[in-house]
Amino acid sequence: MTILVTGGAGFIGSNFVLDWLAQSDEPVVNLDKLTYAGNLQNLSSLDGDARHIFVRGDIGDSALLTDLLSRHQPRAILNFAAESHVDRSIHGPEDFIQTNILGTFHLLESVRAYWGALPADAKAAFRFLHVSTDEVYGSLSKTDPAFTENNKYEPNSPYSASKAASDHLVRAYHHTYGLPVLTTNCSNNYGPYHFPEKLIPLMIVNAQVGKPLPVYGDGQQIRDWLYVKDHCSAIRRVLEAGQLGETYNVGGWNEKPNLDIVHTVCALLDELKPRADGKPYKEQITYVTDRPGHDRRYAIDARKLEQQLGWKPAETFETGIRKTVQWYLDHPQWVADVLSGGYRDWVEKHYGGNDKSAT
Numbered sequence: 258m259t260i261l262v263t264g265g266a267g268f269i270g271s272n273f274v275l276d277w278l279a280q281s282d283e284p285v286v287n288l289d290k291l292t293y294a295g296n297l298q299n300l301s302s303l304d305g306d307a308r309h310i311f312v313r314g315d316i317g318d319s320a321l322l323t324d325l326l327s328r329h330q331p332r333a334i335l336n337f338a339a340e341s342h343v344d345r346s347i348h349g350p351e352d353f354i355q356t357n358i359l360g361t362f363h364l365l366e367s368v369r370a371y372w373g374a375l376p377a378d379a380k381a382a383f384r385f386l387h388v389s390t391d392e393v394y395g396s397l398s399k400t401d402p403a404f405t406e407n408n409k410y411e412p413n414s415p416y417s418a419s420k421a422a423s424d425h426l427v428r429a430y431h432h433t434y435g436l437p438v439l440t441t442n443c444s445n446n447y448g449p450y451h452f453p454e455k456l457i458p459l460m461i462v463n464a465q466v467g468k469p470l471p472v473y474g475d476g477q478q479i480r481d482w483l484y485v486k487d488h489c490s491a492i493r494r495v496l497e498a499g500q501l502g503e504t505y506n507v508g509g510w511n512e513k514p515n516l517d518i519v520h521t522v523c524a525l526l527d528e529l530k531p532r533a534d535g536k537p538y539k540e541q542i543t544y545v546t547d548r549p550g551h552d553r554r555y556a557i558d559a560r561k562l563e564q565q566l567g568w569k570p571a572e573t574f575e576t577g578i579r580k581t582v583q584w585y586l587d588h589p590q591w592v593a594d595v596l597s598g599g600y601r602d603w604v605e606k607h608y609g610g611n612d613k614s615a616t
């Protein structure tokens with residue numbers, strides 16, 4: 258048996274692949290386009306491991322997908338591949354439409370053809386799990402209840418709108434064609450291998466080199482934060498026991514304003530790697546112009562996943578953020594390679610832009 262993971266060189270996908278192969282000998286075919294967000298150094302511990310089959314390619318490439326599916330016969334597909342950064346979607350939405358909407362559509366078409374031709378028992382056991390976000394539900398006021406799976410979709414950024422569209426396509430392929438799908442909508446993740454243009458890793462990295470810590474607007478926007486390994490365990494649980502066609506909200510019960518997050522990161526750095534001048538890192542906080550259309554609050558009600566499938570996060574925010582800051586302090590070379598763009602050279606040297614599995 259084999260699973261196919263898309264976007265497995267990104268932040269969450271690489272954590273998922275590492276966790277999967279730490280717990281199972283079931284091989285993973287990892288299809289990733291290696292955009293700026295794909296970093297094979299995240300998976301360097303799997304070099305030479307025959308259970309990890311990396312393929313560089315686009316989820317929208319139907320010919321590649323048809324070939325991969327018929328060659329590897331996966332029992333499940335987990336779709337992590339996406340353009341994922343809200344700020345990038347504001348500056349250039351087109352890639353988001355291309356990958357998140359059209360890419361998902363082409364992937365679904367390839368999967369539908371493959372699944373439709375499977376023998377009855379393999380067909381019944383097959384799963385397509387789509388990894389999505391809480392941002393599809395839009396923004397909450399301070400007093401609104403947290404998002405449940407029944408909330409209306411009200412996406413506000415090109416990123417969330419493109420993810421919402423992909424969720425709708427996945428749903429439609431279940432209702433129209435019977436494709437056995439599952440969807441997860443998760444809150445903000447943090448942890449190892451997070452690309453340092455997102456809030457938490459950016460703060461950890463900037464703080465240490467004496468750069469400003471840019472807080473958008475008043476810093477009172479609220480997000481729910483989940484340690485990435487907990488997201489991975491939720492996905493594994495939904496894959497193994499989720500009801501077909503259902504969606505599951507995944508969250509950490511950790512609603513925090515951005516400014517609190519930045520203060521927590523600063524306090525941990527003060528403890529673990531104090532500034533040479535003895536001053537607190539929070540002195541580097543700088544308020545900058547707010548993001549256009551900035552959602553004020555996200556909050557996840559994850560009771561369905563807990564009550565129906567028995568999943569709970571293992572980390573609190575306090576334990577998860579400490580591990581995260583420590584991980585960045587312990588991996589200066591990973592950070593340096595991302596900042597210098599050296600990780601792209603590494604990819605070229607190891608893969609030369611080729612499909613490794615075909616060699």
Ligand code: NAD
Pocket residue numbers: 263264265266267268269270288289290291292293294295296314315316317336337338339340341342356360388389390391420442443444445446447452
């Ligand atoms: P990421 O940007 O770190 O990684 C995305 C990966 O997908 C990269 O490796 C990239 O190379 C690859 N990719 C992009 N376009 C592709 C294409 N057309 N074909 C194949 N591969 C392609 O993103 P992430 O933070 O790891 O998020 C993974 C998934 O989880 C996304 O679908 C995202 O919407 C969702 N999600 C993320 C968060 C979060 O906090 N990061 C929260 C909830 C849901």
Ligand code: TYD
Pocket residue numbers: 342343344445454455456457459471472473476478480515548
């Ligand atoms: P981000 O990590 O980009 O995730 P998302 O937009 O998907 O929630 O941002 C998290 C929050 O932090 C969001 O409210 C925007 C804010 N933010 C800053 O205040 N400063 C920054 O430099 C960044 C990148 C984000």
